[in-house]
Amino acid sequence: MDYPMFCYQCEQTAGGKGCTKVGVCGKTPEIAALQDLLIYQIKGISCYAKELIEKGEKIDKDIVSFVENSLFTTLTNVNFDGDVHEKMLRQSQDIKQSLRSKVSSCNNCCEQATYNLSDTRDQMLEDAKHAGIMYDKSLDEDIRSLRQTIIYGLKGISAYGHQARELGYYNDQVDEFYFRALQATTDDKLTLEDLITWTIRTGDMSVAIMQKLDEANTTIYKHPAPHKVNVHVKKGPFIVVSGHDLKDLEMLLKQTQGKGINIYTHGEMIPCHGYPELNKYPHLAGNFGGAWQDQQKEFDNIPGCILMTTNCLMKPRDSYKDRIFTTSVVGWDGVKYLGKNDNGDKDFSEIINKALELGGFKEDQEPHEILVGFGHNATLSHAPAIIDAVKSGKLRHFFLIGGCDGARAGRNYFTEFAKQVPKDCIILTLACGKYRFNKLEFGEVAGLPRLLDVGQCNDAYSAVRIALALADAFDTDVNSLPLSIVLSWYEQKAVADLLALLSLGIKGIYLGPTLPAFISPNVLQYLVDTFDIKPISTPEKDLASCLSVPTK
Template sequence: MENKMFCFQCQETAGCKGCTQVGVCGKKPEVALMQDLLIYVTKGLSAVTTRLRAEGKPVSRDVNHRVTENLFITITNANFDREAIVAAVETTMRCRDELLAELTDREGLPAAALWQDSRENFDSKARTVGVLSTENEDIRSLRELITYGLKGLAAYVKHANALQQENEEIDAFLQSALARLLDDTQTAEQLTALTLETGKFGVDGMALLDTANTTAYGNPEVTTVDLGVRQNPGILISGHDLRDLEMLLEQTEGTGVDVYTHGEMLPAHYYPKFKHYKHFAGNYGNAWWKQKEEFEAFNGPVLLTTNCLVPPKDSYKARVFTTGAVGFPGCPHIEVKADGTKDFSPIIEMAKKCQAPKELEKGQIVGGFAHEQVFAVADKVVEAVKSGAIKKFVVMAGCDGRMKSREYYAEFAKALPKDTVILTAGCAKYKYIKMNLGDIGGIPRVLDAGQCNDSYSLALIALKLKEVFGLDDVNKLPIVYNIAWYEQKAVIVLLALLHLGVKNIHLGPTLPAFLSPNVAKVLVENFGIGGITTVESDIKTMIG
């Protein structure tokens, strides 16, 4: 039977409806099928763990990590390696079967908790359990909205786990939510409530990761990051995983090899712990979607620690190393050892034989405006607002992407009045952070809090300002939200903001294809969610 696919989990999905031939991201139908099957068996495993907890029996840390890893594997632009995903399906089924043996009561478990078959039949099963297997459009929409929120939550939890931070309550919720998505008796109202509960745990997950990062590496500081290159050979690290970066910096010290960040790894420069590494050279390039040109120009090896990987060209594919949830056929993969460490010596040895990176640009980026840094100048910020020097804060967090329509965000930033300040996090910043937008009384007009998960900082800043101004509603602050989204981590950030009561968020460049008209209507009516139009019109609407 011909491989078929249906995927609409990211912003770039074909025609803003769904990818059916091959993913816009480059994902092939046979990979999409295995991702669907991995989600199905992970829901089955989660139904078993949820039942175990109900019986008062513990669920191990390794099982919790299995669930978060599986969800991360299926995030957009993470894993394109069918064989690696098949292996994850088989591992998950073995894990589930071991736990089934511990259950006292199997009555009423869903089919996913009991399904058995050999890998030869995985494709045929996968075709029956994908997105379109839920016939009711609104139930499907809510199920997918929750699933994508859980994928984003799992990504953040996995990063926290890598830094020895665990939260059993989050893991238990994540698994119980996955199990509930198998329950055909769940109504639209119940799934809507679960959507908002997912947002609540999204806040908890981002708080867990914030604690993990700041405990391990210190609170981010305002930092100037070089954009040029040095003369030594280099390794380029992309993605989000700070623990991988830490191990790479430790292992490259004294080797004559420099380390550069790319994309979402830029904010690593803001952490005090990394500043004593003299060979931590700077940031190279831009957001994820430009990597084909930038990885080619870099000359040395590239380490992908998380999404977003663009299928590499043959000319540099042998220089792209993957690790963690990331995979691509033909790219060498660095496995984690039993003690949690990784051996990056193959990357380092390759780097030593490579030319220094080709310079793309000169200049600097200033960032590091996470919550503690902004709290430290809160009085100055409040005074600037009271005096009228700052009229509005504009949250422009989220993702960047390759669609031409995303130039809107660069034009919007340029067109903002000079008495506005942009609060940003995520790779959306690359549309405007290299522009010279000036400052207001010493406060830069672009305040970068860090990675997409550092949107938590922006939420804390808003809550702090609400407290300082003595307001009873976060929506009374002079803050507007114009957020760009691309993949599932942006979905959990959105749900987290909704849980915190934030309303009138503008989302673009298009609204998610997985929102049915009825579900979109609920979000518009209850939360004021809206799309974007033109720069001129939106500035009038948001800024006045």
């Protein structure tokens, strides 16, 4: 049976317009349909939840967690397992019915709320046609654009919210916002101006959840500090940990102590080496490989195991499908999943035994180390020296170059831009976009490394903290600092990060390698007019523009 498909939530969507036959990510039309229907269902749940919230009732945190995980599950490169989606859909109907039974009359009711899930998967897939992004052909394109921008921002927020919740931290305002914002995307009475307000509120909530996740990470694992990471391998059995989840890494480190297994970070896990409560484990041996899009060739036939903790999963090749494991919300049909036991812990013995069986690398490579660990606490400890260097003219400009990496041609722009940044400037970087240049030698300026690795994508909050502190020190605002922001985007966490920056009033951001397909021309014009968003051009032109005047 053929199912209609339309997905344009990631930067690499087919033709820059939308995937209609199969996802560039590997998502099949069936999985796409089930994901559409799951989003449809949580919109319906939210219609009832909003009614209860407005009556002063609290929504059970298990329901919040389900909606959060549903958003996260449908984020790019997270879950490709049909059985998981069907199970979540059935659970969504139970939750919807339980909330429906508490609402005597529904002022916010919409078709998503009144819909009841069908009994079989085939029927669900047929129903999913009504949940498709483009199903309503008469919908104003700007309304559709803003609704989808809100949903994609929520997906990004859900990834950060999930990580924080796994550590026992959450934000009640964000939890409530999931329901309010999802319901808003079903409300035909809302105008373009209303939806613009909701979009900026989504940015506010992105800041709030990044702040909460920063609190969780730095309370439990202490503030990151500068730390050298070996990016070459060592002899012996090993497990590569990819994704973003610090708690999963910690559990694995504890369970592999004394077993002769080296643990390597991969992709956005590299900032973990800066956290004192993680780098205290001597078998956290280094970082393996580059950004997420290189995994199929980097994992090809490796004599060790891989654990995927959050998003960034690509279709596993047969050469390593028997040695890649998933956990949390991540899944692929036929790949071994490691879930929680009854007490909330995870037993990693299966992946540990497999790693020992495979034997690992036969010899050490010559070590090559790079620096990580420049979160807001570490960087701002140098604030007096930074301020003096700026005032004396030794330090001319700051560049934040980071975001999501991807495979599309044109991303070498970010490498070339970083290479061309003058030697009297500092580069802040975060997320996996850093792999475009983080192994290059940049030297120092005014006694500081010129390249400062701020952390994961969620550590956009750290970059904001740094910028706000510097603005305060110079008695100005962020937009008047000698600071330029050059962002690469790929998936929905980058959308949440961008909305967070816009909600803080930050202007003049350079964005690439392409603009989002879900942003309509009129919405784009609004962003350009209001926030001076600039599509990237060439490194030379953009660099000259950044440095042409002392302030924006």
